[in-house]
Amino acid sequence: MLQSAGILLLTFLSWSTAEVAKNGSGRCSPRGKAARVEEVPWIASIQSNNTQLCSGAIINPKFVLITANCLTNVNITTVKVLVGNPDRDSGSSFGVCNEIIHTRNPKHTSDDNLSLLKLCEPLTTSAKVKAIDxxxxxxxxxxxxxxxxxxxxxxxxxxxxxxxxxxxxxxxxxxxxxxxxxxxxxxxxxxxxxxxxxxxxxxxxxxxxxxxxxxxxxxxxxxxxxxxxxxxxxxxxxxxxxxxxxxxxxxxxxxxxx
Missing domain, CATH: 2.40.10.10 (Trypsin-like serine proteases)
Known part of the structure; x- marks a missing residue:
């Protein structure tokens, strides 16, 4: 079983490396361009124990929308939402007091992978921190x-x-x-x-x-x-x-x- 998994992993990595090599330089470039937080003031960094888990979107001063599997096996008391700074590890930090998880559809595994984080205190909106409709x-x-x-x-x-x-x-x-x-x-x-x-x-x-x-x-x-x-x-x-x-x-x- 382990041997089969190892072969599968090596096959995937070999194919991935071959795909990357077609890019010319053999190295991948960072995605897009560096952005000012004012361009996307609704974005949030979701972290636990100073480790980035996923991103989120501010939909009102009390709630941030994320993927439900972001916090799988994570104690919500350790979760922090960082906003207002393009540096992933900087910005204003807010605790999370509740998570509302969407019920998953067993027929379509890619559906309903959403949850809402309720912040312990509401965000103060500004040019760098803003909800999006x-x-x-x-x-x-x-x-x-x-x-x-x-x-x-x-x-x-x-x-x-x-x-x-x-x-x-x-x-x-x-x-x-x-x-x-x-x-x-x-x-x-x-x-x-x-x-x-x-x-x-x-x-x-x-x-x-x-x-x-x-x-x-x-x-x-x-x-x-x-x-x-x-x-x-x-x-x-x-x-x-x-x-x-x-x-x-x-x-x-x-x-x-x-």
């Missing part, structure tokens, strides 16, 4: 937007590769374009055979070898929050997001008067 219509295929965050989704420790570092310390941002969900599923299944996508997801094109930002990194279209990353990649594979238009009612109900 949820998109009020389903984004169309080909729509353009931007996504920002601090790191990659890889769980490896390949420090020799720039884009394989576990997390970036500097906030970065890049432009993206949405891709048809069926085309997205087809491309991703070539590498992830058990992947299941539904209309609760949206995808964006990714044509370079840099790694995706953290899970939970916000996708913004026309100034509104359209999605958060739930599955990224360090290869030329589409990125998958929770389509937040589908979760508006759950978010509104879960945060109303709380």
């Amino acid at each position: 949820i998109i009020d219509k389903q984004p169309e295929e080909g729509a353009r937007g931007s996504v920002a965050g601090w790191g990659s989704l890889t769980k490896g420790r390949f420090k020799s590769k720039d884009c394989w570092a576990k997390h970036s310390k500097v906030l970065r941002k890049t432009d993206v374009q949405l891709l048809d969900i069926k085309e997205c599923a087809t491309r991703r299944k070539k590498s992830f055979s058990k992947l299941s996508l539904s209309d609760a997801n949206i995808c964006s094109e990714k044509r370079d070898f840099s790694c995706s930002y953290d899970a939970g990194s916000p996708l913004v279209i026309d100034g509104k929050l359209a999605g958060i990353i739930t599955a990224g990649t360090c290869l030329r594979k589409p990125e998958i997001y929770a389509s937040l238009y589908n979760y508006r009612k759950w978010i509104e109900t879960s945060t109303k008067d709380k």
